[in-house]
Amino acid sequence: YPSLFFPCSLSLPTTPHYLFTSFLCDTMPVNISDDDLTVTPVKQTGKASALGKVKGPVFSPNAGIGMADKENDSPVKKATPKKKKTVEETYAKLTQYEHVVQRPDTYIGSVEPVTQRLWVFDKDTKKMVERDVTYPPGLYKIFDEVLVNAADNHQRDPDTNRIKVEIDAEAGTISIMNNGSGIPIELHKVEGVYVPELIFGHLLTGSNFSDEDAKVTGGRNGYGAKLANIFSKEFIVETNSKEKGKVYKQVWTENMTKCAEPTIKAGGKTDWTKVTFTPDLSKFSMEKMDDDIIALFTKRVYDIAGCLAKGVKVHLNGDLIPIKSFQDYCNLYLAEKTPCVYEKVNDRWEVCICESAEGQTQQVSFSNGIWTMKGGTHVDHVLARVVKPLTEALKKKKADVKAHQIKAHLFVFVNALVVNPAFDSQTKETLT
Amino acid sequence: YPSLFFPCSLSLPTTPHYLFTSFLCDTMPVNISDDDLTVTPVKQTGKASALGKVKGPVFSPNAGIGMADKENDSPVKKATPKKKKTVEETYAKLTQYEHVVQRPDTYIGSVEPVTQRLWVFDKDTKKMVERDVTYPPGLYKIFDEVLVNAADNHQRDPDTNRIKVEIDAEAGTISIMNNGSGIPIELHKVEGVYVPELIFGHLLTGSNFSDEDAKVTGGRNGYGAKLANIFSKEFIVETNSKEKGKVYKQVWTENMTKCAEPTIKAGGKTDWTKVTFTPDLSKFSMEKMDDDIIALFTKRVYDIAGCLAKGVKVHLNGDLIPIKSFQDYCNLYLAEKTPCVYEKVNDRWEVCICESAEGQTQQVSFSNGIWTMKGGTHVDHVLARVVKPLTEALKKKKADVKAHQIKAHLFVFVNALVVNPAFDSQTKETLT
DSSP, X not given: OOOOOOOTTOOOOOSGGGGGGGGGGSOOOOOOOOSSOOOXXXXXXXSOOSSSOOOOOSSOTTOOOOSSOGGGOSSOOOOOOSSOOOHHHHOEEOOHHHHHHHOHHHHTOOSSOEXXXXXXXXXXXXXXXXXXXXXXXXXXXHHHHHHHHHHHHHHHOTTOOEXXXXXXXXXXXXXXXXXXXXXXXXXXXXXXXXXXXXXXXSTTEESOOOOSSOOOOSOOSSOHHHHHHHTEEEEEEEEEETXXXXXXXXXXXXXXXXXXXXXXXXXXXXXXXXXXXEEOGGGGTOSSOOHHHHHHXXXXXXXXXXXXXXTOEEEETTEEOOOOSHHHHHHTTSOTTOOEEEEEEEXXXXXXXXXXXXXXXXXXXXXXXXXXXXXXXXXXHHHHHHHHHXXXXXXXXXXXXXXXXXXXXXXXXXXXXXXXXXBSSTTOOSBO | OOOOOOOTTOOXXXXXXXXXXXXXXXXXXXXXXXXXXXXXOOOOOSSOOSSSOOOOOSSOXXXXXXXXXXXXXXXXXXXXXXXXXXXHHHOEEOOHHHHHHXXXXXXXXXXSOEEEEEEEEETTTTEEEEEEEEEOHHHHHHHHHHHHHHXXXXXXXXXXXXXEEEEETTTTEEEEEEOSOXXXXXXXTTTTEEHHHHHXXXXXXXXXXXXXXXXXXXXXXXXXXXXXXXXXXXXEEEEEETTTTEEEEEEEETTTTEXXXXXXXXXXXXXXXXXXXXXXXXXXXXXXXXXXHHHHHHXXXXXXXXXXXXXXXXXXXXXXXOOOSHHHXXXXXXXTTOOEEEEEEETTEEEEEEEOTTSSOEEEEEETTEEOTTOBHHHHHHHHHHHHHHHHHHHHTTOOOOHHHHXXXXXXXXXXXXXXXXXXXXXXXXXX
8 A cells, every 4th residue: 555645845833832743744654554453254152142133243352443455455345145035035024123123222322342531430549540441332231220220210200229230240230229219010001011020121111202391311222121121131120119019020031132020029218229230242242341441330320320420329349439429529530639620510510620630631420320421412501601702701811722722621511401401312412 | 419529639731731630620510400400391482283193292393401300300201100000001003194294303312493503604704604503303304304305206217407596484384306318297096095105195105125136326215205295284185297298296395294196287398306395394393494404405505515516506595506526515604715635536526625614523424325424334444544644644753653643633525336335223323
């Protein structure tokens, strides 16, 4: 391949700020062709797909995108199979379930590991650290769906004041319990199944579809827990109703394809709901939950403890998480005695701002308990509110500092409850 | 609300670069509470929903997020309707179609206008300009789905060498034609309908599900054109088969709910497929296609002309777009004689790099013809390939310039064909 040369004709500003760019003129060859990172089939690890329908992943784990394909550099292979396919072979209509399994990235994000620089919980220092984390976003997502469901229960039933999470990396099992009022243990006359079976085992079901009531829950789309069920080897729902004195239990296996009859027994005196699931790691090219995914799960449990600090005590593997306020939570990210300003704007918004040590804007933000990794309108809104008056005040002092320069030195934390939020996708990385 | 003060104890570096931050110590009040931007119901404009199922939008057009709600500042309104709802009223199971209509943001992005700084085509200067554009992302998306389908046909059938787009803002109608081999005019024996009806009028259908063949098309998920159909008042498919000497035509109306029987007649001597649709603007709180959305549509037609410059001539409203190479396309973004380097890495990758005038990284990138607004792994990959050797070369010269500083001064254009790409969501803004 030809090499890439920066032309010497570049005329660049020579202020100190731009000094380095003059080096671009040294006609340094920068070969951007790619020999080591190629599109190669991935060895399937772990248990074979129970459904036998997941197609080979696109890229190797940990690898970037191959620009060249060793096998077949050029031209692009056109789809010209030797035997002409029939229209029935070429065109297919999928069920919703098949679509989830064949196109998981539309629903839970990539099932292949990606490496991203993220904030995670460090178990030694008990602080948040920003570091490279390699994890399958889809696995993170199914954990999150179940966790956010538990957190949402505090918005639906303010008496929900305890969430208990157990993560057993050895057994590969996760359980998440909340003590709010549970799911009605009643038969749904239209669908002919009990409500817990309907909302945990049937796609496109839920109680969050009506936008007539203003909702501040994170779940909205009716996929949520079902996605966790589909990508799990085993998925168990238990719910106890104080009012009815009943406890309901139901077990799904083999990626939601097998559903046992529920058992309904006389129950205890408290309300609670518990979901226990064993993610099907083979679907994520993993054999075992590793330190990175555990650090990420742990971070999310701390997130919920921070977002719901005013009303819910959160336990992880038996220990109460020692966070009493959103400010406590923010301090997990900051060196001791870092100056920062905190403001509880109202019952729906909490904001904390300090200086970014990175020289670029940093943000940790939540909308209805969902970690909006990439920020979104809630973060933009807070930044705009802070940056504009600062810029104006500086202008009055004859200092021509641009808004983006001020922005670059801020680290903002936002904990927002937004009514009927819209996200960029089911993966909800950005609030729109 | 309490005001937000920056504490005076901040100890900041005093290099010129950080000078402005000292002003933060002036204890300037920055009240981030929000009085003017509140969550208010939006007046429905235009024709009422034909389906009567779209719920009220979340935020006002053009408005940010309200931090406070004038009507009900606090506490958060809990959902406690007076009459207790039955489980049948509370829990619902939707059809796929109902889910698309009730949760459009999962499929096409927001149906409410957003304001974003984007590159669009300026009809006066005939160049791309970056400016604030107010548009409903969902409307952009349905146009794009149909356009990318036409572009994909060049990957499936290399003889596709012409795409013709007509946009009639007055009539509110769009048509997109390509001259590649069309959709088989055959009855699908399993589904019992003609193939064009199956793939344009039934959800979760398509020919792009198999990942066994390496595909470099943009469409993958089986929603595509159906979403355009659902969000259109009228949707017409015409396809002509040279081989069979037949032309097929079918018309859907009322958001895909009404489907007329197809007509099949003796056809002409060339292959072509044409989709003509009238977006249901009432679903996007619009009465008329305005300059912003037209500028964005036009940009996308130019994008396709740039991405497929080597093989396809693209016409817009009767005029051939004068782009003969990806380099020609990149020049639409640059002032005359801007120094830049162009490299055709191989048949699948083209890259163009120049200096960013903005002081921050700029990128215009495509994966399989899809405009990845937010970039993704393909852009990161190119940047990493360029930045790393530059950083190392500078280090050898004892210049300690950080990678992110170099990055901040680059403007990269990437035109990539990626095999079986994974995107962050159906809206495909980021390549994962």
